Amino acid sequence: MSEVERAKGYIHGSTDPREVARLEKQAGFAWRFVGPKFIAHKGERVLDLATGVGAMAEQILMHHPGVRLFGADVRMSQLRSAKANHPGVTLVNADGARLPFKDAVFDRIHCSWLLEHVPNPVAILRECRRVTRPGGTVHFVEVDNATFRLVPPDPEIEAVMDALNRAQTASGGDPFVGQKLGALFREAGFEQVSLSPSALHGRWDDPAFYAECITEFAEIFESIDEAVDPEMAQRAHAAAQKLRARLGMRGSEFHYSGVLAVATR
Numbered sequence: 001m002s003e004v005e006r007a008k009g010y011i012h013g014s015t016d017p018r019e020v021a022r023l024e025k026q027a028g029f030a031w032r033f034v035g036p037k038f039i040a041h042k043g044e045r046v047l048d049l050a051t052g053v054g055a056m057a058e059q060i061l062m063h064h065p066g067v068r069l070f071g072a073d074v075r076m077s078q079l080r081s082a083k084a085n086h087p088g089v090t091l092v093n094a095d096g097a098r099l100p101f102k103d104a105v106f107d108r109i110h111c112s113w114l115l116e117h118v119p120n121p122v123a124i125l126r127e128c129r130r131v132t133r134p135g136g137t138v139h140f141v142e143v144d145n146a147t148f149r150l151v152p153p154d155p156e157i158e159a160v161m162d163a164l165n166r167a168q169t170a171s172g173g174d175p176f177v178g179q180k181l182g183a184l185f186r187e188a189g190f191e192q193v194s195l196s197p198s199a200l201h202g203r204w205d206d207p208a209f210y211a212e213c214i215t216e217f218a219e220i221f222e223s224i225d226e227a228v229d230p231e232m233a234q235r236a237h238a239a240a241q242k243l244r245a246r247l248g249m250r251g252s253e254f255h256y257s258g259v260l261a262v263a264t265r
């Protein structure tokens, strides 16, 4: 199996019940930081692009119960899981770079953790601009893995993070895409874009929040699929254990910052 095939399989691909439960929990955690900037009103048409198993779509419905929510994803396996768990979402099988919608039909688009996986982010953002009505908003949540930092540092954990970043890059994705969102949105034709970091800073002396940050990232490492790459899975599981062991470590800290882009059409 090539490095590219391995990367595609082991980075956020599975729909087994444990992985789905992890994604639902992750969505609840992430919404606390990015949800307050997602504005939608009753009756509006909202698209959750790259809805996956529908985890963030569920957050949208919980916090904005009056919207008409559509979820689009390129993978049928993800959509089958979304359909079973989130019947309130109208699901569409579609590539974000060629959306099967007329111009200006959505009031809002939400999208989380898509651009890190695609080779053509501008094509996707252009389509989002096309299907959003003038004055509507487009809300993207993306990663910037360069911000991952532990105090004190741990070279083994950082090496696993680097290996995952390399694999994602080899598969045509970009684990640092968050840094480029301003330029990408402008290239796609958006003139008004507001960027904000969604910063996680966990510290040993705030054990409850520290545990949440550490656990989210440990669970990401533990989700690396053994069937796809046993060696990487083993290294990632060991890194997860080391991360969890830091919880009681006096003076230790965890830093990570994703990026939120909100653009007006």
Ligand SMILES: C[S@@+](CC[C@H](N)C(=O)[O-])C[C@H]1O[C@@H](n2cnc3c(N)ncnc32)[C@H](O)[C@@H]1O
Binding pocket: 012, 023, 027, 049, 050, 051, 052, 053, 054, 055, 056, 072, 073, 074, 075, 078, 094, 095, 096, 097, 111, 112, 113, 114, 117, 118
């Ligand atoms: C990391 S998951 C994020 C899922 C969901 N947004 C969430 O927050 O849980 C990335 C999703 O993007 C989808 N995807 C990848 N390329 C896509 C494309 N070109 N168009 C639409 N969806 C795509 C994948 O199938 C996967 O469901």
